[in-house]
Amino acid sequence: MKKTLILSALVSLSFAAAQKTVTLPWSGAITxxxxxxxxxxxxxxxxxxxxxxxxxxxxxxxxxxxIRDDQYNNANTQRNFEDFVANxxxxxxxxxxxxxxxxxxxxxxxxxxxTLTASYHIGIIDAPDNTYTFLPVSSxxxxxxxxxxxxxxxxxxxxxxxxxxxxxFGRDPVVDARKAAERLGLKITxxxxxxxxxxxxxxxxxxxxxxxxxxxxxxxxxxxxxxxLKDAKRLxxxxxxxxxxxxxxxxxxxxxxxxxxAKDFIWATSYYLYDEATQPGIILAKKIGAQFKRAADxxxxxxxxxGMMASAIAIEAMKRAGANPDAAGVxxxxxxxxxxRAFNPGFAVGPVTFSARDHIGAESLRLLxxxxxxxxxxITGAQRSAMFQLVHPMK
Amino acid sequence: xxxxxFTQTGNYRTKYQxxxxxxxxxxxxxxxxxxxxxxxxxxLILPKTMLRDxxxxxxxxxxxxxxxxxxxxTGLINIGQAAFMGVGAYATALAATRLNLPFFLAIPIGGLAxxxxxxxxxxxxxxxxxxxxxxATLAFQIIFEWGVGHTPLLAQGxxxxxxxxxVLGVKATFFNHNFVWYYLILPVLVVMxxxxxxxxxxxxxxxxxxVRDNDRAAAAMGxxxxxxxxxxxxxxxxxxxxxxxxxxxxxxxxxxxxxxxxISIQLLAMAIVGGLGSLPGSFLGPxxxxxxxxxxxxxxxxLGSLNIFPAGVDAATALRPLSFGLAIVLFLMFEPRGLANxxxxxxxxxxxxxxxx
Numbered sequence: 001m002k003k004t005l006i007l008s009a010l011v012s013l014s015f016a017a018a019q020k021t022v023t024l025p026w027s028g029a030i031t032x033x034x035x036x037x038x039x040x041x042x043x044x045x046x047x048x049x050x051x052x053x054x055x056x057x058x059x060x061x062x063x064x065x066x067i068r069d070d071q072y073n074n075a076n077t078q079r080n081f082e083d084f085v086a087n088x089x090x091x092x093x094x095x096x097x098x099x100x101x102x103x104x105x106x107x108x109x110x111x112x113x114x115t116l117t118a119s120y121h122i123g124i125i126d127a128p129d130n131t132y133t134f135l136p137v138s139s140x141x142x143x144x145x146x147x148x149x150x151x152x153x154x155x156x157x158x159x160x161x162x163x164x165x166x167x168x169f170g171r172d173p174v175v176d177a178r179k180a181a182e183r184l185g186l187k188i189t190x191x192x193x194x195x196x197x198x199x200x201x202x203x204x205x206x207x208x209x210x211x212x213x214x215x216x217x218x219x220x221x222x223x224x225x226x227x228x229l230k231d232a233k234r235l236x237x238x239x240x241x242x243x244x245x246x247x248x249x250x251x252x253x254x255x256x257x258x259x260x261x262a263k264d265f266i267w268a269t270s271y272y273l274y275d276e277a278t279q280p281g282i283i284l285a286k287k288i289g290a291q292f293k294r295a296a297d298x299x300x301x302x303x304x305x306x307g308m309m310a311s312a313i314a315i316e317a318m319k320r321a322g323a324n325p326d327a328a329g330v331x332x333x334x335x336x337x338x339x340x341r342a343f344n345p346g347f348a349v350g351p352v353t354f355s356a357r358d359h360i361g362a363e364s365l366r367l368l369x370x371x372x373x374x375x376x377x378x379i380t381g382a383q384r385s386a387m388f389q390l391v392h393p394m395k
Numbered sequence: 396x397x398x399x400x401f402t403q404t405g406n407y408r409t410k411y412q413x414x415x416x417x418x419x420x421x422x423x424x425x426x427x428x429x430x431x432x433x434x435x436x437x438x439l440i441l442p443k444t445m446l447r448d449x450x451x452x453x454x455x456x457x458x459x460x461x462x463x464x465x466x467x468x469t470g471l472i473n474i475g476q477a478a479f480m481g482v483g484a485y486a487t488a489l490a491a492t493r494l495n496l497p498f499f500l501a502i503p504i505g506g507l508a509x510x511x512x513x514x515x516x517x518x519x520x521x522x523x524x525x526x527x528x529x530x531a532t533l534a535f536q537i538i539f540e541w542g543v544g545h546t547p548l549l550a551q552g553x554x555x556x557x558x559x560x561x562v563l564g565v566k567a568t569f570f571n572h573n574f575v576w577y578y579l580i581l582p583v584l585v586v587m588x589x590x591x592x593x594x595x596x597x598x599x600x601x602x603x604x605x606v607r608d609n610d611r612a613a614a615a616m617g618x619x620x621x622x623x624x625x626x627x628x629x630x631x632x633x634x635x636x637x638x639x640x641x642x643x644x645x646x647x648x649x650x651x652x653x654x655x656x657x658i659s660i661q662l663l664a665m666a667i668v669g670g671l672g673s674l675p676g677s678f679l680g681p682x683x684x685x686x687x688x689x690x691x692x693x694x695x696x697x698l699g700s701l702n703i704f705p706a707g708v709d710a711a712t713a714l715r716p717l718s719f720g721l722a723i724v725l726f727l728m729f730e731p732r733g734l735a736n737x738x739x740x741x742x743x744x745x746x747x748x749x750x751x752x
Contacts, residue, residue, distance in 0.1 A: 031695045031712040039699070069696045071715065074653055075451060076692070078646060083444045086570060099652040102554035106647050110559075111569050123553055166544060167652070168553040193544075 028096025044307020137270035143246035218245035226257035255374030281346030461634025467672035470607030478539035481654030483636025502640035509636020517628025552651030670733025
C-alpha cells in the first residue's frame with residue numbers, strides 16, 4: 001500500500017513537471033475609452049483561454065491566461081507587450097486598439113511575435129512591418145466597401161456620405177471607399193468627422209440632406225452613431241436616409257443606445273450574433289459564458305464572441321505548433337490555416353484562413369439590418385467584397 | 396559671518412553674485428553628483444517594466460520644465476504643451492525617416508521645430524492674458540490634432556515608425572531598449588535642467604519672473620513684457636519639442652493619440668502637483684503622476700474584476716479621472732506650492748539638523 005502511494009505520488013509529480021505553462025496574453029481597454037467594448041472582449045479572450053485549459057485542448061500545456069488593462073493608452077500597451085514577451089515569454093500577442101497596434105508594428109516585426117488585434121484597421125497588416133500581424137476577421141475598409149457595393153446594386157449613381165471617427169481608426173478606410181465608389185459609379189458627397197462628443201448633429205444632418213446624400217456610411221463606435229440616429233429621427237430623416245456602418249458601429253451596443261432610432265440600420269460584420277442560437281459558435285459562447293458565470297449582457301455582446309475568436313485562433317495556432325509552441329511555431333501554425341486545414345471555430349460567418357500573404361482570417365462578412373425590436377437580421381449571405389480586393393490588393 | 400562654501404545653516408549671502416550661484420554650497424554640488432551617480436546605477440537594479448516608467452517620467456520631466464517656463468515662471472497658462480511635444484515628435488520623425496538624420500541631430504531638430512511653432516503660437520500672448528490666453532493655446536492643441544489628422548505626410552495621425560538607434564556600437568533592440576534609452580534620456584534631462592537653471596540666472600530668465608509678478612512694473616523697470624512672453628513660449632516649446640523627439644524614439648513610432656489634449660492636461664497636472672515655478676517640482680510632478688497612474692491602474696482592474704457595481708456603472712473607469720482630479724484639487728487647496736515645497740522643507744530640516752532652529 002505504502003509503495004503504491006509513493007509510486008502514484010511520483011507519477012503525479014512527473015505529470016506536473018511535464019505540464020508546461022505557456023502564456024496567452026491580452027492587452028486592451030478594460031477601463032477608459034472604448035472599455036464598453038473592451039471589457040466584453042477581454043472576458044471573451046479570458047473565458048475561452050480558461051475553457052481551453054479545462055478541455056485540455058493543448059496536451060501537456062497549461063495556458064497562463066493573462067488579461068491586462070491598458071486603459072486605451074499606447075504607452076501602457078507597449079509596457080504590457082514588453083512584459084509579456086520579455087518576462088512571460090509569450091509566443092503570441094493579442095492586442096486591442098488601432099493606435100497601440102500601429103505603434104507596435106516595428107517591435108512586432110523585430111520580435112517576430114505573431115499578433116492578432118481587436119482593431120480591424122487595414123493599416124495593421126499593410127506593409128511595411130506586416131509579417132507577423134494578423135486580423136481575425138475582415139477589415140473596416142472591406143466592411144465599408146461591401147456596404148458601397150450593396151448601395152451600388154440597389155441604386156446606381158446614388159449619393160453617399162461618409163461619417164468617420166476623427167482618428168486613424170476612422171479615417172483610414174476613406175481612401176479605399178473613395179476608390180471603390182468611383183469604380184461603382186457612386187458619388188461621395190461628403191466626408192465628415194464625428195467624435196464621441198457629438199451631442200447635437202442637426203447641422204451635420206442638414207448639411208448631408210442639402211447635398212442629397214441618401215446613404216450615410218459610418219466608420220465609428222456605436223456611441224456617436226447612436227447620437228446621429230436619434231437626431232435623424234428627431235429631424236424626420238430616418239426614412240429619407242439609409243444609415244449604415246462597419247463592425248464597431250452596430251450590434252447590441254447600438255440598439256441599447258439608440259433605441260428605436262436604430263431601426264433599419266444596416267451593419268457589416270463577420271461575426272454571428274447571440275440570437276442566432278443554432279450556430280455552433282454561439283452555442284459554445286453561451287456555454288462558456290454560463291460556465292464562467294458571466295453577466296447576460298456580456299454574453300450577448302458581439303465583442304464577447306470576438307474575444308473568443310481571437311483567443312481560439314491563437315490557441316489553435318499553438319496546437320499546430322506542437323509540444324513547444326514558441327513564436328516561430330505559432331506563426332507557422334497561423335499560416336498553415338488554409339485550404340483543407342482552414343480553421344473554423346464557428347464564431348464568424350466563414351472559416352479562418354491565413355497564409356504568408358493572406359493575413360485576414362475570416363474574410364467573409366454579412367450585412368444585417370436592425371428590425372423594430374432592435375435585433376439585427378441578415379439581409380445578405382456570407383460574402384467577400386470583390387471590389388475591396390481590386391481597390392486594396394494585399395501585398 | 397561669511398557664507399561658507401561647505402555648509403550653510405542660514406542665509407549668509409552678502410553679495411548679489413552669491414545669490415546667483417547654481418549651488419550654494421559644495422554639499423549641494425556633492426549631493427547632485429551622488430544623486431546622478433546613483434541614477435546611473437538604477438537600471439542595474441530596476442525591473443525592465445519599471446525602467447520603462449522611469450524613462451517616461453524623465454521624458455515628461457523635460458516637457459514639464461518647458462511648461463513651467465511658460466506657466467510657472469512667466470505666468471502664461473498653456474493648455475497645449477502636448478501639441479508642442481507633438482510638433483517636436485513629428486519633426487524628429489520626419490528628420491529621421493525622410494532626411495535619414497541620426498537621432499542626435501533629429502531630436503534637436505524636433506526641439507527647434509517646437510520652438511519655432513511655440514514662438515508663433517505665443518504671439519497672442521502679446522494681447523491676451525489669463526483664461527483668454529489659455530483658450531488660445533487650447534485652440535492650438537485642437538488645430539494641431541486636426542492638422543496632423545489631415546496631412547498625408549504625417550500618415551494622418553497613424554504610425555510613423557522610427558529607426559533603431561545605435562550608440563557607441565550598441566544597437567537599441569527590443570531587449571535592451573529601455574536600458575539604452577535610459578542612458579540617453581538621463582543626460583538630456585540633466586543638461587536641460589542645468590540649462591534652465593542657468594537661463595534663470597540671466598537677465599532674460601529674471602525678466603520672465605518679473606513679468607509674471609507684475610508686467611506693468613516689469614515694463615517700468617525697462618523689461619519688454621512682449622519679448623519676455625514670446626521668449627517664454629519659445630523656450631518652453633523648445634523643451635516640449637525635445638521631449639517629443641525623445642518620446643517618439645522611445646515609443647519607436649509617432650502616433651497622434653500620444654499628443655492629445657488629455658496629455659496636455661496631464662502635463663499641467665504634473666506641473667501643479669510638482670509645484671509651479673520650481674525646477675525640483677518639474678521632476679517630482681511626473682514622478683507622482685506616473686506612480687499614481689500605475690497604482691490607480693491596478694486598482695481599477697481590481698475594482699472591475701469584483702463585479703459589484705450594477706450594469707452600466709463603470710466605476711473602474713471612473714477611478715482614474717477621479718483620482719487625478721482629487722489629487723489636483725487637494726494639492727491646490729492644501730499645498731498650492733506642490734511637492735516642491737515638501738522637498739524644500741525636508742531639505743531645510745536636514746540643513747539645520749541636528750539643531751531644530
